[in-house]
Amino acid sequence: MTNERVTAQILAQFPQLEKDPSPVKDYPTLRLPDAASLLPVISHLKDSLGFSYLDMVTAVDWKGPVDPAGYVREERAHPFQAKPAAAAAAKPLPGAPYRDAFTLVYALSRFANPLKIFLKLDVPREQPRAASLARIFRTADWQEREVFDLFGIFFDGHPDLRRILTLESLQGHPLRKDYAHAEDRFDR
């Protein structure tokens, strides 16, 4: 299996990496122990193993179920519903690995011998920071801006870390699980 060979290659080069306990299904998934090893690993993947294509940079907020306050519910009665549907907060589920962290997820591919590999990096919810990949992959520029916009994770060394999708006036970062929507002038 090329999957396992490549994983073994990477693990041999970077022994501090470990296989992820909950991998992305069907793809080799590695977990980075700390933020410092992000840039060396990605550079190695790109330069030595031919992973010249950064598919995706995204993040997951592991802080429990999503807060219903992040959604805008109209006060007026819905004709088909007695009460707004998501008014009750979702209950935490057993077996879900809730914790106080964001997980950054990177997906890289290569064109020759097509293979996709996932890297994960946990950053704490207080002061979420990670190194920016924008110097290695230009595509990380906008994707990191998006992650910054929606999660509020800061990327050190990013050339232009601004909001990209949401309004400048939006308070908070919408994809955080504890995001509570503040009523703005458009909601009235």
Added chain:
Amino acid sequence: MNTAPAPSRSELKTDQLFVNLGPQHPSTHGVLRVGLTIEGEIIVKAEPDIGYLHRGIEKLCETRSYGQCIVLSDRLDYCSAMTNNLAFCLAAEKLLGVHAPQRADALRVAMCELQRIASHLILLGTYGIDIGAFTPFLYAFREREMVMDLFEMVSGARLTYNYIRIGGVRADVDAQWVARTREFLEYFKPRLDEYDTLLSYNPIFIDRTRGVGVISAEKAADYGLSGPNLRASGPAYDARRAEPHCGYEKYPFDVITAESGDCWDRYHCRVREMRQSVRILEAVLDGLPGGEILAKVPKIVKPAPGESYAHVEGARGDLGVYLVSDGGPNPFRAHVRAPSFLNLSILQEIFLGQRMADAIAILGSLDIVLGEVDR
């Protein structure tokens, strides 16, 4: 006579002009805004400003059940909703560990290829308008309406189908649909030649697009371009070949590539891809397997905690869906790797040094859909 020497170019006092392209502009294909700084006709700075169609779909997915999320996925890339459905359903199926039956897979392939034709037809038409030829738009939409009819026969909708479901497809096709599709394909093949004569090989069109907005293969990969935009620069990366889903390995087709990566190549890659789609469709219809169209999937989809990623070759590129489940009825996190978003990010670089008129040609050739860019 004035004997003073003519002022050299550096002494001439010139001023830069800031032009606001969009959000309402006939050729931004939606609500993209690009702040252009131009000097004469030459662009010296370009700042894409997106988010005018940001609807928070990823956030909404967290309170919708998996079945309802398919509805939202329709509205991501509204020009090719079928492939969006497919990407989401594949990711959800991976989470659940179910596989679609053979017939459903064949139908999915058929729908996705029809969708690719429909989507590329929109590009063909609107790109003609960008370059100034209005008529190809009408021709392309005439053919697209026939695809819409075919979709309407199976799903009842023209644009947002919600046809591909977790574990299969919503409805079966019958002999009439198959006959209709064949009729369409027979009609469509000569039309492709017609487009080539009308637009692709028109000298003015070639003059406007050849050598304009060249993207090298390295740059394309660096910026994460995918789909025809990437393949026009050289790399033959196609998710249908690299990681065949839904049994794409069974069907004969070529991965279309071009060399130079200019606007014409990007445009013509799509025209040639339509021919390949016709080939795949013919193969699918020739060997449509029997059997069920929907696997056994519980009414309320509650996958075990885990993560999955599925990517398909959408009309605009490599469309991926990343799903995280916490064991609940809603996705814990849904992320869409939107090809248009990444294709658009190269804009700020390739616009530089181009003319104002070329900027429109480049923007059109990238074939972005703002619904997918902004999500």
Added chain:
Amino acid sequence: MSETEKTPSSSAAKSAALLPEPVFTEGPWVLLPHRAWPTEMWASPWKLPRYRRGAMMLAGLLLLGTGAALLIGEIAPWADMLHARLMLAMATFGLPPPAVMCVWGALQIALLIGIFILAPVVIVWWERKISAHIQSRFGPMRTGGFHGWLQTAADGLKLLLKENITPQHADSWVHRLAPAVALVPALVAFAPVSFGQELSAADIDIGTLYIFAMTGVSVLGIMMAGWASANKYSLLGGLRSAAQLVSYELPRTFAVVPVLMFAGSLNLSQIVAAQQGYWGEGYGFALLPRWFIFYPVVGQLSFIIFLIASIAETNRTPFDIPEAESELVSGFHTEYSGIKFSLFFMAEYGAMLLSCLLMASFFLGGGSAPLPFLRFIPSWAWFLSKAVVLVFCFLWFRWTFPRMRVDRLMDFCWKFLLPWSFANIAFAGLYLLL
């Protein structure tokens, strides 16, 4: 090519090896009723009754027009009669001849303005119909009943009644003046056009020069519009159009020089008169009319240069760069609304009609019939039908071609059209020498 279609047999054989026989199951849903697909249209359009009806309608219209033209006959005798009556009537009131001239001139002017206002109304409607039929649709069908023939009238009335916005930052006087400056030259330039035998409002000797001088002014209006709108798109459009119009003025003028050399006059009536007659008439059979377009090489070359330059002068695709919709929103008239916008519209279509009339006069023999036995149809009908065919060409080009880029456009003018028009003058001199 790698993507050539596989033969159906081989693909069928391959998939049959992979997959079982096709099976169709019946579903509980209802399929859509039969929809009109364009397939039958492409198979054989003449089998469709509506296609045959349309062709018959067009033929009928053509016959009707010919009949009407025959009934009216030449207009010049009617006009002479009217003039004589007018003189007689005014003489009975004891008015001096200058008064007759004034009234007669006013009548002519009114007629010209009428043509100028009506022609765009008809041409715009016709353009919409033609573009629609090129694009396999119908175009206006509702307004006015028969094929939307009142569509443009409704548009015009609506534009007349719309709010007339002058943007706050615009230079309001220039902004208001610009449509008039664009419109009036196009209107005035109609005066010396000879519409048929002895049928021109002002039969002046420097007619050609006068027309080119007047049409050259209208670029001012466009530039004023672009500058005064306080809009960057307008400004860009205005500047582009200034460059384009001034450049294409040159090949357009030089393309006519051979015609002037052959005719030996600047007077449009005399240019037309020089094209009467047929080649081979002396031998008892008429081969070709002596139109300037049929002069070998020289005629065709100058016609093509004049046609291309005229399309550029009237800002139409493939040279519609000043109002390039997909780049500059609507170019120099982006900020114009209501009546002012419609004035620009009229100026554009008026200029287009003028170009066609000029081409018909310069190259297609004005009112002369293409073959001797067709001379029973009056000259003005021939003239108008030639102009109409040329207008059709303008519309046809517009809906077929993409738009050129602005630098290519200039290259094309200065590096191709202009040298060839000079060469053409030399050819004409050679021709006259021989």
Added chain:
Amino acid sequence: MGVALEKFPAICGVLPGGSGILTTADAFINWSRKSSVWPVTFGLACCAIEMMAAYASRFDFDRLGVIPRPSPRQADLMLIAGTVSKKMADPIVQIYRQMPEPRFVISMGSCANCGGPFHDSYAVLKGVDKIIPVAVYLAGCPPRPEALYYAVLKLQEKIQQMKIGHGAGAAPQQERGSRDLGAP
């Protein structure tokens, strides 16, 4: 021309048979307005594709005299075709203000009517009627081109009932309603 149209009802009031003149003028003006409704080329989201389909061959909006104009200055109708995000709200108001009177708005699709499938999103405006006055609401997600036809026909019915005596036209009543619209 706007001034003349504003004064016209008052002038007709003092003339004998003025009401007849007014009615006739109304008929003509309304006919011209309803026969040439020019929408501004402006699409937001999914509905824009259906709007394009409505302009295209099979549905051919040109039959009703509807042709798109790229500049809002020359348009009568704004089709809000798609989801109005909060970021897009201000540009929409601006475009609406750039249009000359009389101007109309068709809110096309559920998103523009009330937020549609994105009704509880943090980034979506719940109904375009919160920022500009809407003449016709059109349900559907997205509405079919036939439905858009129906909306335009309904709009024509509405235009048919306009009266210059009531100040409809390039005239004060609508101006009060929309030109002084406070920015949200």
